[in-house]
Amino acid sequence: MFGWFKRNPTRQLQKAYEQKLKQAMEAARNGDMRANATFSEEADALLAEIEERRQTP
Numbered sequence: 117m118f119g120w121f122k123r124n125p126t127r128q129l130q131k132a133y134e135q136k137l138k139q140a141m142e143a144a145r146n147g148d149m150r151a152n153a154t155f156s157e158e159a160d161a162l163l164a165e166i167e168e169r170r171q172t173p
Contacts, residue, residue, distance in 0.1 A: 125169070126166060126169050129162055129165060129166050129169070132162055136155050136158050137156075139155045140152050140155035140156045140159060
């Protein structure tokens with residue numbers, strides 16, 4: 117009945133993933149390729165976790 121009050125952890129991971137991608141884009145625009153690589157790697161790890169949670173019911 118009150119299932120819609122529960123927080124969705126996948127949604128939080130999705131927001132964090134999008135934020136990391138945005139940070140990577142900003143770093144690339146500023147010419148900081150090391151930070152871009154770091155943020156991209158963190159985003160890839162978040163994406164892998166999101167995909168893992170989507171596959172398990």
